[in-house]
Each structure stands twice: as C-alpha cells, then as structure tokens.
Amino acid sequence: MQALRWIVLLPLIGAAINLTLGSRIQRSVGRAGVAVLGSGMALASFAIAVTGFLKLRALEPESRLLLDNVLPWLHVGSLNVSLAFQLDPLSAVMVLVVTGIGSLIHIYSFGYMDEDPALWRFFGLLNLFLFAMLTLVLGDNILVMFVGWEGVGLCSWALIGFWYKDHANTAAANKAFLFNRIGDFAFLCGTMLLFWSLAGLGHATLVFRELDTVVGLLEGQALWGVPVATLATLLLFIGATGKSAQIPLYVWLPDAMAGPTPVSALIHAATMVTAGVYMVSRLHCLFSLAPFTLNVIAVVGTTTAIFAATIAVTQHDIKKVLAYSTVSQLGYMFVALGCGAYAAGVFHLVTHAFFKACLFLGAGSVIHASHHEQDMRRMGGLRTKMPLTFWTFLVSTMAIAGLPPLAGFFSKDEILLKAYQHDPLLWGVGLVTAGLTAFYMFRQVFLVFFGESRAGASLDPHASAHAADHHGHHVHEVHESSAAMTLPLVLLACGALTAGWLGIPSALGGNNLFTEWLSPVFASGGEHHGVEHEGLELEYALMVVSVLVALAGITLAYLVYLRKSLNADTFSRIARGVPYRLSFNKYYVDEFYYGTVLAGTLALSRALGWFDKVIIDGVVNGAAASVRAVSILGGGIDKVVVDGLVNFTARAFNGVGGALRLAQTGNINAYVYVLLIGVTAVLLAGAW
C-alpha cells in the first residue's frame, strides 16, 4: 500500500519546511502559519493512518498486513534490508496512538507556546519527532526501526534542550541522549548477534515477519555458553531500558522534564518512552524463546514500578511527579511483557498514553496559567479558577489510579492478573505500587487544585531557586487556558475515560476487543490465551482487591493533604527520616552514576589526552631531536619515561650531530690524527 509512506513522509515534509523556511513563514504569514502547517501534517498523517487501519480491519484477521516497500536500502554481502514500512494490527495501534495524540498535542502546543519566538522551530521538531516515531513503529525491519529509534533520540534531545539558553536544559538533553546511546549500543550488539546467528543458520534477515518464522531455529544455539536467544534478547532489552527509562537507565527521564510540557506529554509520556515496550512486543517471538530474559524483564519492571512510585511520593515539582509516575507505569508494561502478556502490555501502553498525556497537558495548562510555576507548594485552589483543566485532570488521575470504569482500571488489572498467574510476588509488588500511584496522584490533585492558593509562598530549603524571581507573578490573575489547550485536554480525558472499554475482559462480560485485535500478531508468540475457567473467581477477587487498594491510597492522600488530619504526627516523623530523604533525593542514583561512570570516563580521557601530547608526541619529538621535546621533558611529569625513552632518542640525533661538530676542531694536526685513527681502525677491522 503506497499510502503508508505518506504517514511517515508528511510530518517529515512539515519538519523540513518549518525548520528551513519556518522563521520566514512566521514573520510573513504569522505564528498561525507554522502552527497550521505542523498540526496539519500531523492530522493528515493521522487521517491516512485511520484509513490504513480501516483497510486493515477489512482484511481477514490472519492476513492483516499492509506493506509499502519504498526503496532498497542496503544490500551488501549477506545483509539485505530495504526502506519498507509495514502496517499490521500492532503497528496500527501504535500509529493511531502516535498520530492521534500527536495531533492533539500539536494543537495544544499552539496555545501553550504562544509567547515563544521560535515557534517554527518547535513545530518543526515536533513534526520531525512524529516522523522518527512513525518510522520506528512502521519500519518492517530492525534496521529501519533503529533509524526511528535513534531519530526519536535526536528529537527528544532537541526538544528537551529547546530553551537552550539555560545550561540546565541542554545538560538534561545531553544526559537523555547519552543514556539512550548506551541503550542503543546494546541494541546494536543484540541486532548483530541476532543477524549473524541467523545468517549462520542460512536465514540472514532483519525483517520482522521473516524473523517471526525463523527465530525458532535459534533454539539450542549458544554463544560463550549462553543461549543466543537469551543473550540477544538481554542486549535488546538493555536497549529498551534506555528508551523506556527502566532501571538502570531511567535517570534521564525526570531531567527530561526540562523541556516544554507538550514535549513531556508527547515524547516522554505517550510515545517515545513506549518504544521499548513496542520493540519487545514486536520481537515477542524472539523473547518468548528466552524465559530467562522474560523473568529479568518482569523483575526489572516491577522493581522500576515501585522504585519510581516511592520517589514520586515526595517530589514537589508537578512535572517530576508525573515523570516518575511515567517511569513506574512503564514498569507495569514491562511486567506484562515479562509475563508474556504482550497484548496486556500494549493495552496499558495505549490507555496510559491517553491519561498520562492528558495529565501532562493538564499540568502544562496549570504551569502556563501560573506563569511557569512548577512547584506544587506554590499552587492550590485552582479548582475554581480553571475548571476544565481540573475536571480533565481529575478524570485522568482516577484513570491512572485504576478506578473503574476508567481506562487504567482495565489495563492495569489485566496486567496484575497476568502477573499473579506468573508469580504472586510480582502481583503483590504491583499492588503496592498501585496503592502508591493512587496516593501520589491524588496528593498532586489535592495540592494543585484544592485548598487555598499558595502562590508565591516561601519555601523550605528544598525549594527550587525559582522562589525569588517568581515572587512577583502570583499577583497576576490565574485563569483558564485558551481553547487550543483545553480542547485537546477534553478529548484526551474522554480517551482516558473510554479507552479502557476496548479491553473489557470476558470476566466482566466484555469481549476483550483489544487482545482479539492483536491476537493475529501474538498468536505465534506463545501468549497464554483465554483465562481458564476456575480463574474467573480469582479474576474478580483481584479486581476488588486492587480497587480497594487504590481507594485506600486515595483516602490516605485525602487525609494527609486535604484534611491534614494525619499531617502533624505521623508524616512529620517520616519526613525527617531516612526514607523520606532517600526518596526525595531519588536514592542518589544520579550522584552515583556521576561519581562512577561519568567521572571515570572523563578522567580516563584526560589521562589519555595527556599521554598523547606528552609521551607519544614526546617520544616522536625526541626522535626528531626537536628542542621542544627536550622542553617537554624538562617540564614533563613522568621522569621514567623522560629519561627512559625520549632523552635517549633525543641524544641519539641531536647529541651525535653536536659531537661530530666538536670533532671538527679546526686543528689540522688533529685531522691527521683522525685520519691515522681511521686507517688503524680499518686495518684492525680487516685483521678481524
């Protein structure tokens, strides 16, 4: 189907135009010009995506696959990949999410960025991101996917550092890119391993649908004593942890909040960070071959989930809270994947996309209204001032908290169920996380929208330095945001409300449309199908429990932050305690990474730089007898090397030259001496 490429290309064209001529358009046509161009491209590709989806649905479930082979890309040796896009149920879901939510966020951005002079750049980059993300999702082989994979990294770099004049932002951007690169490095190795192992079996391919059929051959293959499948999947999963902010590579995501809020919503909540989830489920056939890896994934997922949740509990920055909640929700998705419940993982991905995007945009609306105030302790009482924002935000919060019948309830419960079936321990942790989620999300709601306005309130030492400069702002009247911003909020809220109904489990009389839609994809993946009958009671039980836990979390939050009835005694004690500080300082993971990895690398590089300048070069200069070498030696640090290598070589030439000149005394008698000595030497040589 030719049209597929346009899903990808339209945003690219938009990006190209906006990034090259954007500034002119903005000057001549006006801000609306660039916005319309950008959003228009996004919407257009959304439209095409929808038609594609409809086409797909028209087909037989087994034959649901649309291909668009753009051009042969690389055909070298046994490697043969082409720039081709494929639309199958899985990628269709992703494409709809990306383009759909993407379009909404484009529209929203026009409202949110209304003061920014470089609007053209912003829309250009957003479009570019859509392009990359869609390439990632639609690519029909690993290499094309990798193009998108790194492409989104670039865009996220550029958008996090969008306000590049502040070094904090650019630093965050670089951090994000570098941590992603670490993942990409593993991803690359995994790909190569996979490719060559298959090539060894006579099936050199990187095309997904071919992989699905041939990876089975890897059974029993081993490298360095480790099953190839396990090794490859582990490497690929490290890649996923980089993109999807899982332990150990999650640290970049919270910092990434430095970017404009729409970016956080689009890239760091709804789409890019789910790339890892998509990749794993895209390669589920391979992963299913490696139970060990799946267990690792499940464990990492749960750990991340609860770990991030505990951090989120104590953050003051409205976006930081959401960021950590994203990390934790992604953890959920990986739990699902780890349990082999790919459909469940993707389902949660979708629902999460809706409510988390909505939450971020809501937060953005708040931040925008309160003049870029991000500290929740200076908010409050916005319920009345910005009702639309409040209600949408509330809906999404309930959704993420997993209250029925909202989206989060169905997706999360399906995961918890699968987790329980896999290993009750996972379920337990997941449950606690759910409780925490409910707690910190409602904590946020209460702090931001209820109570009195605390705008400009003075803060404790933990406060971000913004206090002073934002002091003046709170006199401004806070009011509801413009339509461009609220409309997407409403739509997303509806999504958060209804998206879950796609996957109402049979237990609740639904006919899990979503899983069914994906079943042709995951059919081959050894997905545990249809819950056994005696599982039904269990399923109900779990639902009830999780709902109760969620309610408990909410109540606690209510008591602490609204009624403040618990605040005084219990929490102040915890607040001074180690757990609080640990959580507040994000368990000092950043500091750890900085102290070890980064510092180490820099030190090494500095050492080598010195080595190169002083020693390698020094030796050379010595050999060249350049005076400079000698001076380096004079000031040189390493006496051993100095005396050992360079001085010697230096003398070898420079010295000899001088010595020979000294021999030329100018005294004729001496010359004759030398002559005589020469003769004798020759004669002796001859005699010997």
Added chain:
Amino acid sequence: MEHFLTLMTFLPLLGALVVLVLPRGNANLVRWTALVSTLPGLLLGVWLFQHFDRSVATMQLVERHAWIPAFNVQYLMGVDGLSVSMLLLTVLLSPLCILASWGIEKGVKGYFALFLLLETGMIGVFSALDFFLFFIFWELMLLPMYFLIGIWGGPRREYAAIKFFLYTLIGSVLMLIAMLALYFANTPHTFDMMVLMEKAPTYSHGFQAWAWIALFIGFAIKIPAFPFHTWLPDAHVEAPTAISVILAGVLLKMGTYGILRVCFPVFPLATQEYAFWALGVLGCWNIVYGALCAMAQKDMKSLVAYSSISHMGYVMLGMATLTPEGMNGAVLQMFNHGTVTAMLFLLVGVIYDRAHHRNIDGFGGLASVMPIYTGFVTIAFFAALGLPGFSAFISEVLVLLGTWQYSKPLAIIAASAVVLTAGYMLWMLQRVWLGPVNEKYAGLPDMNWREIVTLVPLTVIVIVLGVYPHAVLDLFGPTLVALGDTVSSAVPAAAQAVLR
C-alpha cells in the same frame, strides 16, 4: 575519452600555471581562475560517476604509455571502483576548498597555485597504476602541503609543517624500498601494479612479511594509525581551514587506499597474517583512543582531528575483516568521513574567521547569534556521531556488522565508541553553541552566501547517502568482493580460523 584520467589529473596543474602567470595585483581574478580550473575536474567526475561500469571489478579507462623503457617505468593510469570513489571525493572537495580559501590575502597566487598542484597530486595518486608513478604523485603532494601549512598556517605552523613533512617522508622511504624490492621480485622487472598482483602467489613468505610491514608503516603514517598519529592534531590545528579539509578529507584516505590498493592484492598472505593485529586491533584502538583523546581537547580543530583518528579506525577495522560487509563499510566510511569531516572543518573555519580563536570554552550561546550556522553545525555533528539517516551511520553499521562476524570482542569495543563519540560531540555542541549568549560574540554575523554554498552540497550528500547509500556502494562493491576473495583465498580456511 582516451585520455580521460590524464585530463582529470593535469587540468588543475594547467590551472596552477595559469594562476602563476596572472598579474600580481588582482586577487579576485586569481581566486576565480583557481575555482574555474577545478570545475572541469568536477564535471569529469560527474561523467565518470555516470559512465563508470559498476558491474565489473576490472580496471577501466586504462591509459598505458611507455615512459622510461630503460627502467621499465610506464605511464599507466586506470580506475576501479575503489579509486573512483576516492576520485569523486577529491574533485568534489577541491572546488569547495577553493571557495573556503576565498579569504586568503597573503601570497594569493602562490596559495592557489600550490593548492591546484596538490589536487593534481591527489588525483594522480588515486589513478596511477604504475607503482613508480604512484610514488611520484604520492611524494608530489608533500611539497604543496608543507608550504600550505607552513606559510598560511597558524602560529606554530613551521613546527607543524616540518613535523608533517618528516613523518610522511619516513613512511615514503620505507615505501620506496619495498617498491624497488617488488620491482626486482619479478622478471622482467616491472612496476606495473596489475602484474605485481598477478604474480602475488610467487612471492616468498619472508619477502611478503617484511615488505608488507614496510608498506604498512608508510601508509599507517598517513591514516594516521596509532602511534604514528601525533602529526595530525598539530597539522590540523595550524593548517588553514581549506587545507585541513583536504588533509582530513582526502589525504588521510590515501593511507587506507594504499593499503587496499597495494598491501592487500600484492601481499595477500602477509595481509592474512597481519590484518588482525595491524588493522583490526590497531583500528579498534584508534577508534576508542581517538574518541577519548578528543574528549580531552580544548581546541575545536584538534577535537575534530582526534575524531578523524577515531573514525579512520573504523576504516582499518572494516578492512581487516575481509568480509564484504566490512570492506564495503570501510571504503564507504572513507568516503563518508571525507564529506562529514570536511563539513566539520569548514564549520570550525567559519567561527575561526569571525572570532579568530577556536577555544571550546571561549564561546557559548552561538545558537542564538548565528542560527543558520548552528543548523549546519547540528547536522554535521549528528552526522559525525553516526546518527541513522546520515551517511556515516551506514558505513559504521556495515563495518560493525562485518567485524562482529570477524571478531566479536573487537566489534563490541568498536561499537561502544558510539557512546563516546556522542559524548564529545554533544559536549562541544553544548559548550560552544548552546547556553547563555557570550556577550563578547553577540555581534557575530551569520554565515554568508559563500560559506553556505560550500556547505550545502556536502549536507545534501551526507543525507542522500544516508538514505540511498548504494549511489556510492555500487561503485566499489564488485571491486572489493574480488579483492576480499583474492586475500582470503590466499591461505586455507583453517589458517584463517586460527587467526581469530
């Protein structure tokens, strides 16, 4: 086109002579003449690109004339896929460099005459098939290079120039010895490379061993491979922009080109034995070492110089593998590095022309001062750190793929460099272009049309080759496959296995 290569090679020389006889006063006339005299080469290059037969590995456009019968030296020119790609690179970069040298004020005539002479030397090296002729062209480049750095270079230009000169000369004298030894290795004595290749199986093992090493050192100095690399940072830092471009864009490639052109086909046995250590391991070391050193640099140019060392490591590594993926990747990397590094040096030149220093910590926030410039910089940097969609990604992936099959540890080490590369590139980007505006340079003008013209073609190529690499890959595909087979077939497969 009987004398195609002759034309291509000597038209610039003709231009040089014209430049020399022009009146002293009129600098612009000189500049335009120089520019014009590089264009025919470019056009011929385009023709070559269209009409080159991509399906065969044999030499094309061969010209053979007796030159010195008494010494059996021939004027023998010809191109195969390998040389064509390098020729294209040369004729492409030369006009751009002339444009980039527009600002030269001192000794204009001399400068451009030398530059054109240099171009003749480069084209000659890539199209000579008689070893003696090859050597003459090879040496011919030393003189102009020495003076271009030494007269028009930076403060420590004299030191850098002589260092470059002596370094390279050591390499060439070793090459000379090996060349003459080869000459006598056959009867009738000959310098004809194609004959030398045919007779490859007849050379004794010992002879192959030492001759390979002698030639390798000669070429490794040009690459430059650790530990023969220290001339490069100095030369780059001191050389004027355009010369840095040529140096990194073309001259470095001659090292690897020479290895592929001579060492591989003529000494397949020795290649099999030494490739792993001399090319594979050393190349890998180049990659990581160069990247780490780059991170420590304070001067933009020396950072880029070290990044060149790092990127040339991929070429060595790719060649070592002898796999189609690896070798194609290597040669493609030669081409891509040529274009990407050219961009980097041109861009550094832009800021140097305005601020007259290149100290990385001396800037900041240029993005808001020079947006267009920053746009190009971003593209160039991400291209350099091998971002997919840009040309360098293709070549690096191919090299890594080939290497993985050849030796997994090397592949992993080499792949790890993607992180380091991103590290130093982004760090530099952040320190120079991002962040708060440095008031000292708030008034800098953005790029002018000339600078943009020099960069646009390269940008286009970098992107196009990222999307459709076969535009270039097809040129040398067959050649390299044939070459790889020649070498691999030189020793039994069992022995190869041992080398892993």
Added chain:
Amino acid sequence: MDLGNAASLAYHVPELVLAGGSIVVLLLDVFTGMKARLGEVALLIVAFAIFTIGYGASAQQGYLFNRMVALDSFALFFKFLFGFTTLATIWMSTGSRELDGEHPGEYYSILLAGTLGMFYMASATNLLMAYLALEFVSLTSYILSGFLRHRERGAEASLKYLIYGGVASGAMLYGFSLLYALTGTLDYAELGHKLAAVAAVPGNGAILFIAVTLTLVGIGYKIAMVPFHQWSPDVYEGSPLPITAYLAVGSKAAGLALLIRFFYPALSSAVGDGTWTALHGVAWPTLMSVVAMVTMTVGNLTALRQQNVKRLLAYSSIAHAGYMLMGFVVLTDGGLRAILFYSVVYYLMNLGAFAVLLLVVNQTGREDIEAFRGLAWRGGAPVAIAMLIFLFSLAGLPPFAGFIGKAYLFAAVIEQKMWLLALVAALNSVVGLAYYVRIARAMFLDQPVAGDPEIAVDTSNGVLIGMLVAGTLVFGLWWTPVINFADRSVVFFGN
C-alpha cells in the same frame, strides 16, 4: 687499439686544448690588457674542449701513450662531466663579486690546468699516471682554494688542504709502492691478473690489505669519504664560492672515477653478466659499504647543526659521496650506472645550489642561513623557487632529478639485497631533508626583517640557474637520454 706516444696525440685533442688554453690565458693576461674578458676566453676554451670530446667520442677506443691512459666511454663520460663542471665554475667566477680583479690570468689558467688533471684522473690506467693526475688536481686545488690570499680563511683553508692532501697522497703512494713491490707492475690490468695470484699466497693477505687501505686514503680524501673527510668542510668554507662548487662536484667526481677505475680492474674480476667479484681475501666491498653508511650518516648528522650554508652544503656533499658509494660497493653494472647517473644529477642540483648561494652572497655578503631569510618575499621569488627545487632534489624528492638518481642507487643496492645499506640510506635521506628544509623554511616561511636587501637576479647568473633548474626538472620526469648515456659509459678498459 694500443697506441704509442706520437700516435696517441691525435686522440688527445681535448687535453691538448686545455693545456694550451691554460697557457694562452696566462699569456693573454701578461701581454694584453684584456683582464676583464679572460673569463669569457676561458669559457670558450672549455667549450671548445667539450666540443672536441664530443667529436672524439665516435673514434675507436683503446689505450693511449703505451697504456698510460685509456680512451673509453667511461673516460669520455667523466671528461664531459668535468668539462661542464669547469664551464659552470668559470661562469660563476665571472659573476662572482669576491673574485673581482683577483689575478684572473692565474686563476683561470690554473682552473683549466686542474680540469686537465681531472681528465687524467678519469682516464689513467697506470698507477704512475693516477698519482700524477691526482697530485696535479691537488696542487691546483691548493692554490685555488687559497686564491683570495688577503682573506685569512682562504690561506688557512689552503694550508690545511695542502697538509691533509700531502699526508693522504703520501699514504696512497706508500700503498702504491707496496702494490708495486708485490706485483712489480703499475698497470691496472696487469695488477689485476697478478694480484689474483699474489693474494693466493698465504702471507700476503695482510700486506695486500694494508696496501689497499693506504691507497684508499688517497682516493678517499679526494671524494671526502669518512674518515678522510675532515679537510673538506674547512676548505669548502674557506675557498671562493665557485671553487667550492668546483671541488664539491668536479674533484669529487674525479675521485670516484679514479676509485672505480682502479678498484674494479685491479682489485676485482668480472664474472660476466655485468657483475664483479672482489679480489679473494680482501673484503673491500664490505669495508666500503660500512664506510658508505658511516659517510652518509656523519655528513647528514653534522649538517643538521650548521649555520653557514656553504659549510652545510659541504657536509651535504659528504653525505652524497656516501650515497654514491652505494653504487660502488654492489659490484654491478647497475651500480656503476647509478653512480654515473647520480653524478650528472648531482652536478645539476649541487652546482645549482651553489649558484643561488653565490647570488645571495654577492648581494648580501653573507653566507649563513640568515642571509636567506624571507628571500621569496624580497624580490627573490624566482631564485628562491630555484633554490627550493635544488634543495628538494638534493633531498631526493620527486619529481626532481635527485629522486631518480637516488632511486637508481637504491635499486642497485636492493637488487643485491643489501637491506641494511638500503635502510640506513633511506633514513639518512629523511635526516637530509631535515636540514635542506631549514633553508627552504628560511626562504619562504620566515619573513624578511628590516635591512635585508632586495635580491635582484643578474642575467649571467640567471641564465646559469635557469639551465640548471631546467635540467633538474626535465631529468626528473624524463631521464631516458641520461640513463642511456650512463649505460653506454659503463664500458671501460683495464680488464
């Protein structure tokens, strides 16, 4: 063909021309007032001599004066070389400021006489003749090198040269006498045959070796090979510049000619297919290859530190003697051909360098590198470029003739698989570049400082330099005629 004295004269025209010429010049000086034009006269005489050489070249070859001298291609080649050397020397002398009004009569007539001596050195086939020729050249050189008597350096150079030369030739004589005592003959060819027998006798090996060594002293000092080189830097520096060039090119080549002529027939025997084997029991090829290596190394390393360009060129010429010896030790036609080729190239580039130096000395009155500072930027661009070509040719870089010459020498060595020699020579040429570049750098990279005079090129020197440049360039790219000439000239009598 083996002619007696009277019959030989017909084949002896060039020598006669020179002899007559040197007298004529003297007479003109004494009896006419044309001091100023003596240079031109001498020039014509030499030109005529060269013409007669070419004229006689086609004649049948053989021995003259009862096997005292040989008339063969080898001799002819060197006679041409000496002829042209003298030509260039006279040319430079006429344009040299330091020689203005310095008794041109004596000067030119002695110069011509010295050339005559060189002719005999190249063609002598008899120890006596060799000795006479050598002394002839030496004596004239002593005078020429000290010709500027008012200059202290000149006198000193002359005396040192004289003493050193005296001792050296004394040693050589003693060597000759021993050879004579051993064989009872002075004729090279006979020596060759008899020595083969003598060497076979057990006891004689040692004496033979002593004799050879002592002989080597005399010849080695002429070509300034280590360890018999020490006179040359001082003499080169002290002499008038044209004479320095004359000694550096002419008498060095003459020494080489003598060396080859004597060692090949007398101390080795041809085995056909263009190779020789050394006299049994006397390992002079090994000895000489060591000497060659030492010579080039010492020459180059010492030159590294020189400030006076004249002196620097002196050391460089020592190094070049070492290079040329490479062709001597391999005992093949190829080696000899390489030497002949190289001496032509060496003639071009070395004389060229001296010619430019002369120009600079004339106009600045200085001989040190400083005098070249910024030469290209003060009017001397053409000269500077010429100098550059000569220097890089001396350094052996393509596309200049020097590279080709060096290539042939290397080829000869490598053909015999003497890797060590080849390697040492290769590294030496790198060292060589290091100091040639110092001058190039001064001319182009350094800026002139206030007070450095403008350099203008006068016609006579300009033409000379131009021709030498042309030669250096053309033979760098197309040297077929030279190599063929050299090839034909390897033929020599005496064996």
Added chain:
Amino acid sequence: MLGMSMTTVGLAHYLFVSLVLLCLGLFCVLTRRNAIGVLMGIELILNSAGINFVAASRFGSSGFDGQVFAVFIIMLAAAESAIGLAVVLGIYRRMRAIDTSRLTTLQG
C-alpha cells in the same frame, strides 16, 4: 719474507728503512705545531714511498718503472713544498706566526 738474510742487504731492509721513515714523517706531522715542520714531515712520508719504489724495482724483475716513479715523486714533492711554503709565507705575513694550532678560524 722476500729472501731476507744476514749477509746481503735485501729488499726487506729497504722496506724497513722506508717504514721507519714513514713513521718519522707521520710523527713529525702530528707533533709539529710549526707549519714548516709539518711540511717537512710530509716530505719524509713521500720519500719513504720513493725508497720503496726504487728498492722494489731494483729487486723486482720489471724494468725501471719504480725508479721513474721515484723521480716523479721527488719532482712533485718539490712542487708541493713550493706551494706549501708560499702559503705559509702568506700566512706569516698576516699573522706573524706559522703555528698550525692557531689556524682554527674554520671549524665546527
């Protein structure tokens, strides 16, 4: 060696004498600081060679080559010392001394 015996004076004796002469000559050249002395030393060396030639041709069986050679040596020695003295004279005129150890302006 070469038929030496106590009764007749053989070639060996001459060779021995010439060797002594050679050594004396060398010794003289090396030790004398006076230029004239050095020149005399050179004369000795030359003459030692002359003796060899004469002796060799007397005891050898081949004509008069040796003697002729000796004559030439004497002649050239004369010429050489003539030039030598001229140079020395020139030096003396300027420096009022003929001490070789002071003639070291040219060196290095």
